Amino acid sequence: MAIDKTLVKVVVQINQTANKYQSSIVIKTDKAMIDAKSILGLTNSILTSSSFHLDIHGPDEDQAKTAMQQIFRKSGLPVSVS
16 A cells, blocks of 8 residues: 655654644544544544644643644645634
């Protein structure tokens, strides 16, 4: 099974960005809820989902929301945030 290298890079960027923050960052997709700091769950969700909602809470949530939105939008992935 071939995996798109661009999507792999997106998964790594999302994971690395999420891990910069103390806040909880949960990605809700049309199929599951995933901890953005978990590369395994994140890989599957990015490869198999078409919509994403970020649920971010914690001491640095405003900065995390901005950074995560930028990564998703830059990658062309539809995202909403709460």
